Amino acid sequence: MSGSIPKGAFLLPLTLFLIVLLLPLFRNFIQSSPKTYASNLETKETRRCNIFSGNWVPYPKEPYYNNETCPFILDQINCIKNGRPDRDFLKLRWKPHHCELPLFDATQFLELVRGKSMAFVGDSMGRNQLESLLCLINTVAHPEDITEKYTSNDNIFFRWWFVPDYNFTVTTMWSPFLVKFNDSDPTGRGFYSATKLYLEEADEAWRSKIKDFDFVVFSTGQWFFRPLTFYEKGQVVGCQKCENSTELNYYGYKKAFQTAFRTIRKLEGFKGLAFLVTHSPEHFENGAWNEGGTCNRTKPFEEKGVYENGDIVEALHQIQVEEFNAAREKGLRFGLIDITDAMGMRADAHPGRFRLGGNNNNNLNVNDCVHWCSPGAVDTWNEFLLYLMKLEAEIQHKHKGNML
Numbered sequence: 001m002s003g004s005i006p007k008g009a010f011l012l013p014l015t016l017f018l019i020v021l022l023l024p025l026f027r028n029f030i031q032s033s034p035k036t037y038a039s040n041l042e043t044k045e046t047r048r049c050n051i052f053s054g055n056w057v058p059y060p061k062e063p064y065y066n067n068e069t070c071p072f073i074l075d076q077i078n079c080i081k082n083g084r085p086d087r088d089f090l091k092l093r094w095k096p097h098h099c100e101l102p103l104f105d106a107t108q109f110l111e112l113v114r115g116k117s118m119a120f121v122g123d124s125m126g127r128n129q130l131e132s133l134l135c136l137i138n139t140v141a142h143p144e145d146i147t148e149k150y151t152s153n154d155n156i157f158f159r160w161w162f163v164p165d166y167n168f169t170v171t172t173m174w175s176p177f178l179v180k181f182n183d184s185d186p187t188g189r190g191f192y193s194a195t196k197l198y199l200e201e202a203d204e205a206w207r208s209k210i211k212d213f214d215f216v217v218f219s220t221g222q223w224f225f226r227p228l229t230f231y232e233k234g235q236v237v238g239c240q241k242c243e244n245s246t247e248l249n250y251y252g253y254k255k256a257f258q259t260a261f262r263t264i265r266k267l268e269g270f271k272g273l274a275f276l277v278t279h280s281p282e283h284f285e286n287g288a289w290n291e292g293g294t295c296n297r298t299k300p301f302e303e304k305g306v307y308e309n310g311d312i313v314e315a316l317h318q319i320q321v322e323e324f325n326a327a328r329e330k331g332l333r334f335g336l337i338d339i340t341d342a343m344g345m346r347a348d349a350h351p352g353r354f355r356l357g358g359n360n361n362n363n364l365n366v367n368d369c370v371h372w373c374s375p376g377a378v379d380t381w382n383e384f385l386l387y388l389m390k391l392e393a394e395i396q397h398k399h400k401g402n403m404l
């Protein structure tokens, strides 16, 4: 009789026994190795495929939205409305070398953020990405501007939106340096005012408001090219473009990101997932922004990093990635939206001279080779964001499974 019991019958209890025995060890391994936990957004999938390494390929379909279907595009980046005549820049999609980047599925995104909140913290790059996100959401649901419930500030960089069907709140918090700063220009928007940066103190504009957010997207960098004076413990510790020097001093950039990431990591009660959007490249050619520089290409570069200042952007990118890795290893749930190489190729995707409606104190002859046309290449940032959010959701799901 005993001969009729399949051999496998003994294996199952044995396997279960081994799992029960080893599970605590395994769990401990997951917890004690920050790398594994912060593996975070680094699963089999991302190890097999780096979605940020790839190239732009022809894509004949229409963009997700346009200036007629989306009411949220700021005039500043509404290139088609502003009369940009060429369309080739809209007919490209990012293709990672070893896999596919899925299209943005707005319903899937909204399901992931149901009952949740997201904040874009930083400079106008965050706002640029948020415009795109609102337009993408707008294809299936309707974001409402609820800013006046939160602030009387009419600054376009402090806005709140709410998507009723999904109980989803999304906001933008203006904090161009992430750390505390004081601009000698009272409007805070002069291009050549020397700004004091307090490198060890996170900016209250976001620090005091961020605790309950489920997703925080850091996105900034452009303001670090200005004349700056760095303070630590009340003392001047360095400067940039100061006195007779025109040199960049990356010290402030590094410290600012370090302080921001440390602050959110240690913020009591914060349980959210953070993202860093890496440095967004600019593409002025034939002169700097204030010397008549332009960006009138209609095709992307085929290689990464070949534009003017590509080496500076690469140095900044490297600093960000180092600080990102350090924060993640210390336990911050943190995803990298590594746009720098992909966008470095997109010299064709800026508003350039089709930038009407920018700040009215700006000279209209200035080209915008910093921001990104919407619709356009910036929509890819949200494809990356959703991709990483889905990975994180899968990981959370698996961890919960393990706990049972």
Ligand SMILES: *[C@@H]1O[C@H](CO)[C@@H](O)[C@H](O)[C@H]1NC(C)=O
Pocket (backbone or CB within 6 Å): 067, 068, 080, 081, 082, 083
């Ligand atoms: C969209 O852009 C086109 C082309 O410039 C323009 O004719 C049209 O008026 C714009 N629509 C809106 C609603 O702004």
Ligand SMILES: *[C@@H]1O[C@H](CO)[C@@H](O)[C@H](O)[C@H]1NC(C)=O
Pocket (backbone or CB within 6 Å): 115, 116, 117, 167
């Ligand atoms: C909406 O989401 C918030 C959290 O963002 C939650 O506190 C609230 O209970 C939710 N409301 C409904 C009606 O589900």
Ligand SMILES: *[C@@H]1O[C@H](CO)[C@@H](O)[C@H](O)[C@H]1NC(C)=O
Pocket (backbone or CB within 6 Å): 182, 183, 184
């Ligand atoms: C900024 O600096 C000016 C003087 O340089 C000072 O009067 C002002 O109080 C400072 N503002 C803040 C918020 O620290």
Ligand SMILES: *[C@@H]1O[C@H](CO)[C@@H](O)[C@H](O)[C@H]1NC(C)=O
Pocket (backbone or CB within 6 Å): 243, 244
């Ligand atoms: C800056 O340059 C001016 C004129 O070239 C010179 O007189 C001055 O000493 C310089 N200042 C410093 C701090 O080097």
Ligand SMILES: *[C@@H]1O[C@H](CO)[C@@H](O)[C@H](O)[C@H]1NC(C)=O
Pocket (backbone or CB within 6 Å): 285, 286, 293, 294, 296
């Ligand atoms: C692009 O701008 C440069 C000046 O920076 C100009 O010489 C060139 O003619 C422009 N090209 C087009 C197609 O407008």
